[in-house]
Amino acid sequence: MENIFKKVKKFTCHGVLVTAIVFPVSNVMAEGMSYDYAQADYISDTFDLDGSITAVEGNGIGFSLSLSFAPAFAVRLAVASTTFRDFHEVRVDSSKVTMLGVTGHTSVAENTDVFANVSVIKAEISANNGVSSFSKNDYSALVDVGLRHRLIDEIELEVQGSYVNVFSYALISTTAGGRYYFRKRLSVGASYVTNDVHDSLFITARMDI
Numbered sequence: 001m002e003n004i005f006k007k008v009k010k011f012t013c014h015g016v017l018v019t020a021i022v023f024p025v026s027n028v029m030a031e032g033m034s035y036d037y038a039q040a041d042y043i044s045d046t047f048d049l050d051g052s053i054t055a056v057e058g059n060g061i062g063f064s065l066s067l068s069f070a071p072a073f074a075v076r077l078a079v080a081s082t083t084f085r086d087f088h089e090v091r092v093d094s095s096k097v098t099m100l101g102v103t104g105h106t107s108v109a110e111n112t113d114v115f116a117n118v119s120v121i122k123a124e125i126s127a128n129n130g131v132s133s134f135s136k137n138d139y140s141a142l143v144d145v146g147l148r149h150r151l152i153d154e155i156e157l158e159v160q161g162s163y164v165n166v167f168s169y170a171l172i173s174t175t176a177g178g179r180y181y182f183r184k185r186l187s188v189g190a191s192y193v194t195n196d197v198h199d200s201l202f203i204t205a206r207m208d209i
Contacts, residue, residue: 034185035074035105036066037065037206037208038063038064038065039063039064040061040062040063040205040206041062041202041204042061042202043060043061043200044201044203045059045060045082046200048197058083059082060080060083062078062081063079063080064078064079065077073103073104073105074105076099076102076103076117077100078097079096079098081097082094082096094124097121097124098121098122099120101118101119101120102119103144111151112147112150113147114147114148115147115148116143117143118142120139120140120141121140121141123137123138123166124137139166140165140166142164143162143164144161145161146160147159154180156178156181157178158175158179161173162175171195172195174194175192176191176192177189177190185207186205186206186207186208187205187206188203188204188205188206189204189206190202190204
């Protein structure tokens with residue numbers, strides 16, 4: 001049991017980091033689109049402890065706010081929290097990520113934008129197996145680079161790569177997603193993020209402001 005608990009603690013860190021990496025899915029929007037928005041997220045996390053036992057699953061919610069302060073720059077604030085289900089009588093109570101950063105973007109073609117984001121993040125985790133418990137937090141920098149494209153007026157596509165090193169773990173993740181505008185300022189989206197140990201699905205609702 002002690003070994004399992006240690007593994008859960010270790011890979012919970014990975015789950016926290018990936019949540020930070022992909023939240024929110026979209027940092028900026030291409031030329032002619034708003035990059036001032038409020039966004040709510042539903043998060044579904046799955047990660048494999050060592051490939052020999054059942055994967056740990058969890059669900060969470062998040063919120064982000066993006067506001068432009070110059071033609072090519074926006075500030076982004078985001079918070080995400082995930083609760084993981086019981087696993088081998090070990091319960092990871094929660095993971096939480098808070099991030100604040102700046103995104104720079106430029107148009108490279110019609111309806112196409114490249115962007116880079118640098119953020120400071122605070123990652124927090126807590127776990128309890130009924131006998132012992134722990135909590136831990138760490139600070140680090142997060143770097144995102146990606147491309148956004150408005151396929152048609154109602155549909156956007158995005159790909160993104162991210163890097164972070166926190167809790168002594170380095171993660172490089174890739175993200176692919178899309179967004180559908182059913183009103184001029186209202187949209188829904190979905191994205192998938194993956195790395196060596198972790199997969200996440202994000203369902204988002206956004207309002208441009």
